[in-house]
Amino acid sequence: MSLGPWEIAIIVLLIIVLFGAKKLPDAARSIGRSMRIFKSEVKEMQKDDETPAQPEQQPQGYQHPQQIEAPQNLQQPNFQQHYQNQPQQPDYRQNYEDPNRTP
Template identity: 40%
Template sequence: MFANLTGWHALIVLAIVLLVFGATKLPGLARSLGQSVRILKEESKNDEPAEPAPGTIAIPVVSRPDASRPS
């Protein structure tokens, strides 16, 4: 899909971004984008299932796709 993109395409996209957002707002935009990526990495790293506390019984939750319709 992106195999035909060249350096000229990147320059054109950069120029459009500069026109739309303006040079004064780009540092804030980059900062918020970096912060979002950091949060996403932290959340995906913490996405592992938690171990139950010792002495407790873990009950698995089973969901059915047609649970809202009575049979």
């Protein structure tokens, strides 16, 4: 199925009617810019794929986390002792009566 000259003329006429003759040059210009940007990005991606990646340099004194030794004499917190030394809070629920409760 190929487009003949009449079909192409009708399509062009519809585009002019839909977008207006004043907006067509701006639309074509923006499409051209978009195509240039797209092509340059594709070239940059291809260039990045061709060049080998260089390893990042670590700052001086940096040690990988697996190379750092953990301290051996860490004390575990004693939570039971902590809670035993806390003053007892009164239980306010003991004498609470629900005002919405019907007998």
